[in-house]
């Protein structure tokens with residue numbers, strides 16, 4: 001086995017690190033103080049994203065993206081995840097399911113999104129449909145001119161800067177006909193109901209949208225009637241690995257800050273790291289990151305194989321998302337503790353990451369849902385699915 005990064009992968013990692021430090025870090029405090037980035041900053045970062053070649057790392061070159069493997073995407077996301085306030089979300093990763101679009105949809109939505117000219121937001125969750133999206137109440141009913149959409153969507157991340165939405169509906173209210181539509185944000189009948197505030201100061205907002213008799217042409221259906229759940233499940237693999245990679249990066253930043261501080265901070269006549277209780281916290285943080293990163297790289301490398309079984313991909317992605325999102329919360333909590341009062345100040349990146357990372361145990365499937373997936377997979381396929389090395393069943 002050779003676990004070394006290739007020269008190309010090492011170069012990509014270094015480039016993503018430089019981009020994060022030079023382009024994203026300088027805007028962290030603006031994001032914190034304004035509770036989001038300004039349109040000017042957004043424009044500047046977008047231009048930098050294009051110049052550095054980090055737009056649409058998750059889409060093919062043919063469609064105007066970077067055509068990176070999941071492993072390469074993880075190398076980048078790990079670095080981007082070091083930034084606070086989710087400024088990494090100013091690097092568009094257009095929703096993966098758009099690649100299943102018709103040629104017309106690819107030209108109208110995917111290619112311009114990959115080129116940072118348009119922006120999508122994915123709307124599944126509702127007041128009564130969170131972990132269980134089969135409870136979705138947003139309906140699409142056939143009518144003159146296509147389909148009429150009615151309903152409400154919650155937590156639509158980047159909904160304030162997106163210009164179109166991918167809306168998960170049930171045709172005729174039937175969960176068997178879960179169907180995603182492209183909906184222009186300025187279409188008649190689409191409106192923002194509320195823009196709630198959250199724990200983090202995120203680069204963008206998560207508004208709630210209502211859809212009242214929104215007429216959408218049949219050609220705006222993505223992939224086909226009844227494809228909504230399967231498409232989303234496949235996307236979860238990419239989205240969950242992305243979260244995991246950012247969690248590893250965020251944890252590394254916390255560790256670096258805490259480790260430096262422990263050496264520098266003198267109390268009781270000596271650096272605090274000389275107190276074993278502090279040294280042990282640093283040791284635990286380091287080991288947790290080492291384990292998470294090993295798992296992340298291994299799984300992203302495996303999943304980059306296009307022939308890997310789809311169900312195995314889902315199973316492994318759930319495990320990584322669960323492990324890394326829980327890891328980063330332990331690590332960041334210890335980081336705050338090592339920094340003392342400074343760790344509780346918003347001007348400190350450790351404090352900001354502490355707030356930012358709480359949601360990683362909630363979105364894209366809560367920790368409990370990941371455990372349900374893992375438990376279910378163990379029941380069906382045995383523990384070797386996770387504990388074995390070359391799993392071939």
Ligand SMILES: Cc1cc2nc3c(=O)[nH]c(=O)nc-3n(C[C@H](O)[C@H](O)[C@H](O)COP(=O)(O)OP(=O)(O)OC[C@H]3O[C@@H](n4cnc5c(N)ncnc54)[C@H](O)[C@@H]3O)c2cc1C
Pocket residue numbers: 122123124125129130131132154155156157158198206359362363364365366367368369372
């Ligand atoms: C900041 C933010 C951004 C988001 N962005 C988006 C977005 O862009 N698009 C989008 O569609 N959604 C988005 N979401 C929604 C997110 O995916 C949901 O919040 C998440 O899936 C959980 O759903 P819920 O909040 O309704 O919690 P619930 O499903 O009500 O869960 C509440 C609790 O019950 C537990 N629970 C529920 N079901 C089970 C079960 N079967 N077994 C065990 N425990 C269970 C959960 O784990 C949790 O602890 C976002 C959420 C947040 C907070």
